Amino acid sequence: MEIGIIGMPKSGKTTIFNALTKGKAETAAYAPAALQPNIGIAKVEDQRIITLSDMYHPKKVTPAEVKYTDIAIAPADTTKEGSFSSQFLTYLSRINAIIHVVRAFEDEQIPHIKGSVNVARDIDSINTELAFSDLIIIERRLERIKNSLKSARQQERDLLNKEQTLLTKIQNALENDTPVRELQLSEEEHKIIRNYSFLTAKPLLILININEGQLSHVNSIESDLSACCSGAHCLLTALCGKLEMELTQLSDEEAKEFRDGLGIKKSALNRVIELSYDLLGQMSFFTTGADEVKAWTITKGTSALNAAGKIHSDIERGFIRAEIVSYNDLVKCGTMAQARKQGLLRLEGKKYIVQDGDIINFLFNV
Ligand SMILES: Nc1nc2c(ncn2[C@@H]2O[C@H](COP(=O)(O)OP(=O)(O)OP(=O)(O)O)[C@@H](O)[C@H]2O)c(=O)[nH]1
Numbered sequence: 001m002e003i004g005i006i007g008m009p010k011s012g013k014t015t016i017f018n019a020l021t022k023g024k025a026e027t028a029a030y031a032p033a034a035l036q037p038n039i040g041i042a043k044v045e046d047q048r049i050i051t052l053s054d055m056y057h058p059k060k061v062t063p064a065e066v067k068y069t070d071i072a073i074a075p076a077d078t079t080k081e082g083s084f085s086s087q088f089l090t091y092l093s094r095i096n097a098i099i100h101v102v103r104a105f106e107d108e109q110i111p112h113i114k115g116s117v118n119v120a121r122d123i124d125s126i127n128t129e130l131a132f133s134d135l136i137i138i139e140r141r142l143e144r145i146k147n148s149l150k151s152a153r154q155q156e157r158d159l160l161n162k163e164q165t166l167l168t169k170i171q172n173a174l175e176n177d178t179p180v181r182e183l184q185l186s187e188e189e190h191k192i193i194r195n196y197s198f199l200t201a202k203p204l205l206i207l208i209n210i211n212e213g214q215l216s217h218v219n220s221i222e223s224d225l226s227a228c229c230s231g232a233h234c235l236l237t238a239l240c241g242k243l244e245m246e247l248t249q250l251s252d253e254e255a256k257e258f259r260d261g262l263g264i265k266k267s268a269l270n271r272v273i274e275l276s277y278d279l280l281g282q283m284s285f286f287t288t289g290a291d292e293v294k295a296w297t298i299t300k301g302t303s304a305l306n307a308a309g310k311i312h313s314d315i316e317r318g319f320i321r322a323e324i325v326s327y328n329d330l331v332k333c334g335t336m337a338q339a340r341k342q343g344l345l346r347l348e349g350k351k352y353i354v355q356d357g358d359i360i361n362f363l364f365n366v
C-alpha cells in the first residue's frame, strides 16, 4: 500500500515527505523539482504498541508502516488544463491513495506558480486535473464500446451495455464535480471499473501547508475549508510542514518541549500518518512475545486465515486455530495468563474476521 504526495510546484511536498519519513530529500525555493519520485517509509506511532512493549519487554519492537511517494508535477503541467504528463498519470494510477499538499503559507522568497497564494483555487485546480484524466479514459472507452456494440453477440452486448450505462453515470458525475470516490456504487459496479484505476476514486487527504504564524488558528482554517472535502473517503487537515520537518531533527523530548511551547498538543505528523492508515482502509493486529512485539497491517475485513498468511505462508497452510484476545481485554487483565483465566482468550477458526487491535497467537502444524 502506497500513498502518493502531490500538489502544485513549491507547495511543500518534499518538506512534508521528509517530515513524515524522517528523510533528507532536497527541498528548494527556486530550483526546478527533481522529477524522480522520493520514496520513504513512515512508522505509525501507536500507543498500543508502546503499552504492549511495556508488558513484554521484547528484544525488538516493530510498529506498522506506511509507504509514501513524493511525486513532483512539472511546472509546465500546471499552466493549462489537461496537461499532466503521461508519466505523472502513470505514477498516480499505481498508488492507493493521494495526499494533496496545498500551500497556505505566504513567503515572498518563494514564488507561487500562479502568482498568489489561494488555497481553494489550488484544491480545485488539482481536483479538476484528476477528474479530467478520468474523463479522458471514459470518453475513449465509451467510443470503443460504441464500436464493439455494432458487431457484438447478445451475451457480450449485455456486458457492454452495463458498462456503458455505468461509465455514462460516472461521466455525468464528474462533469458535475462529483469525484468517483463519492458515488454509491454496488459491488458489481466496483468490479466493472476496477481496472480503470480512476484517479478521483482514490481516497484523498488534503493537507493544508501553513506557516508557523497560522498555527494558532488552525481550527478555523480547517473548518473554513471543510466544504472542499466531502464524503467518507476525503479528509482535510492543516499542518506546518517546515516546522514539522525541523522538529524531526530534534530528539523526541526536545520536540515535545517545542510543541508544548507553541501549544501544539499532538504531533501533526502522527495525525497525518494515522489518517493515511485510515484512508487506506488498513488496521493492525499484534503478535507479542519476549522476542518481538509487532504490528501487522491488514485490510479491514481480513480473515484469520489470510492474516496468518501475512506472517508466513506455512502458518496459513498449517492453520489450526487462532488464540485471540482484544487489546482492551489484555490491558484490563494486565497479563495474558490473567486474560486466559478470565476466559477472555478466545479460540477462533479460519473464517474469523480479525478486528483492529486483536492480539493473536496462531496455532499451526506443518
Ligand atoms: N515559510 C514556509 N516555507 C515552506 C513551508 N513548507 C515548505 N516551505 C519552503 O518552500 C520551498 C519549497 O518546498 P519543497 O518542499 O521543496 O516544495 P515541493 O512542493 O516539494 O516543491 P517541488 O518539488 O519543486 O514542486 C522550500 O524552500 C521550503 O523550505 C512552510 O510551511 N512555510
Ligand SMILES: [Mg+2]
Pocket: 013, 014, 015, 026, 027, 033, 034, 070, 072
Ligand atoms: Mg519536491
